[in-house]
Amino acid sequence: MKFKTLSKSKEExxxxxxxxxxxxxxxxxxxxSPYRICPLGAHIDHQGGPVLGMTIEAYTILAFMPVTAPxxxxxxxxxxxxxxxxxxxxxxxxxxxxxRYVRGATKVLGDLKTLSHGFVGAVNGTxxxxxxxxxxxxxxxxxxxxxxINELDFSKIDFIRLDRRLENDYLGLQNGILDQATIINGxxxxxLYINTVTGTVKSYLKPVDxxxxxxIIVHSGFTRELTSSGFNARVxxxxxxxxxxxxxxxxxxxxxxxxxxxxxxxxxxxxxxENLMKRADHYFSEVRCVEDGFKYWQQGDWVNFGRLxxxxxxxSIENYESGSPALIKLxxxxxNTKGVYGSRFSGGGYGGCLIGFxxxxxxxxxxxxxxxxxxxxxxxxxxxxxxYNAKSDxxxxxx
Numbered sequence: 001m002k003f004k005t006l007s008k009s010k011e012e013x014x015x016x017x018x019x020x021x022x023x024x025x026x027x028x029x030x031x032x033s034p035y036r037i038c039p040l041g042a043h044i045d046h047q048g049g050p051v052l053g054m055t056i057e058a059y060t061i062l063a064f065m066p067v068t069a070p071x072x073x074x075x076x077x078x079x080x081x082x083x084x085x086x087x088x089x090x091x092x093x094x095x096x097x098x099x100r101y102v103r104g105a106t107k108v109l110g111d112l113k114t115l116s117h118g119f120v121g122a123v124n125g126t127x128x129x130x131x132x133x134x135x136x137x138x139x140x141x142x143x144x145x146x147x148x149i150n151e152l153d154f155s156k157i158d159f160i161r162l163d164r165r166l167e168n169d170y171l172g173l174q175n176g177i178l179d180q181a182t183i184i185n186g187x188x189x190x191x192l193y194i195n196t197v198t199g200t201v202k203s204y205l206k207p208v209d210x211x212x213x214x215x216i217i218v219h220s221g222f223t224r225e226l227t228s229s230g231f232n233a234r235v236x237x238x239x240x241x242x243x244x245x246x247x248x249x250x251x252x253x254x255x256x257x258x259x260x261x262x263x264x265x266x267x268x269x270x271x272x273x274e275n276l277m278k279r280a281d282h283y284f285s286e287v288r289c290v291e292d293g294f295k296y297w298q299q300g301d302w303v304n305f306g307r308l309x310x311x312x313x314x315x316s317i318e319n320y321e322s323g324s325p326a327l328i329k330l331x332x333x334x335x336n337t338k339g340v341y342g343s344r345f346s347g348g349g350y351g352g353c354l355i356g357f358x359x360x361x362x363x364x365x366x367x368x369x370x371x372x373x374x375x376x377x378x379x380x381x382x383x384x385x386x387x388y389n390a391k392s393d394x395x396x397x398x399x
Contacts, residue, residue, distance in 0.1 A: 010063070039309060055394065217353050240276060326378050371386070
């Protein structure tokens with residue numbers, strides 16, 4: 001299955017908005033904010049670990065018309081109701097309100113400068129709450145739109161920090177910069193290597209002389225919400241590990257695991273409580289996976305890259321102890337499917353999708369058999385579970 005094209009999605013969004021608001025098509029502006037995948041680097045960006053990212057042809061699309069009044073009026077093709085508020089009266093986040101991201105974007109921008117102009121618009125996401133960073137995608141689309149309307153000039157690093165403030169401070173999700181940095185810096189056919197401590201991003205083109213590589217997204221049919229999952233608890237456990245290892249290794253102010261040298265981890269690993277030992281094992285093994293996988297990407301060695309994806313996912317299950325029953329079953333199926341180099345959870349691993357690197361010969365029939373096998377264990381996902389062919393694309397931009 002293919003994702004809907006950007007042009008078709010844009011056309012449908014305009015039609016949707018015109019039925020609800022009196023807007024002139026010529027006065028509309030558009031932001032396309034792609035989703036992202038992370039082939040390697042699970043659960044370590046919030047600890048300062050390096051990660052690999054890529055943007056794909058699935059998007060949040062925001063259609064908006066600037067207005068002189070300091071108000072936002074927003075519709076969604078994914079959720080019912082209308083979100084409407086004054087830019088100076090945002091309120092506290094309501095986690096049941098799909099408008100919390102536009103409110104949060106307004107809050108973090110308004111903390112820097114008084115916003116004078118709002119917008120009327122509509123938003124649509126390809127697969128919201130799927131583990132493909134739809135939250136960062138939609139948050140960034142609002143930040144870009146409001147900044148443009150109010151003539152605020154920000155760098156890429158600024159937008160990364162703003163969206164992280166939106167998620168960390170306003171919404172309470174303690175993630176790192178993987179999502180924002182990938183969506184902002186994405187380049188078609190490139191893999192991003194992101195240093196989450198310095199914020200530096202390097203992009204590397206897929207080797208042109210290598211055998212082709214396909215990416216698939218396997219949706220479990222179940223959505224997820226990270227703020228109500230075990231995500232934040234795992235982040236706190238990782239911080240506890242860094243503090244303990246710092247104390248044992250004589251390292252002052254060790255706040256995240258990237259503050260801990262690997263030799264200190266190896267020396268004091270056995271002294272950690274079992275659950276914290278597992279979190280440390282995951283972090284340091286995942287850092288090695290990223291570094292090795294980055295080399296395999298440059299060589300076009302998809303067999304070894306895929307092997308690392310499987311190892312990463314196994315560590316997420318066994319050491320990080322994440323993963324819903326549906327996703328764990330999907331990973332088991334993909335790991336034993338011919339033509340799949342490797343696969344792993346996308347996003348937090350508490351629902352949503354898996355990503356897979358597969359051979360060019362992996363067909364629609366293979367996808368159908370995969371789903372049929374999965375639905376024998378989770379028949380309630382029928383009609384929602386799907387396999388998508390995912391091509392890479394450029395990062396967030398105005399259309």
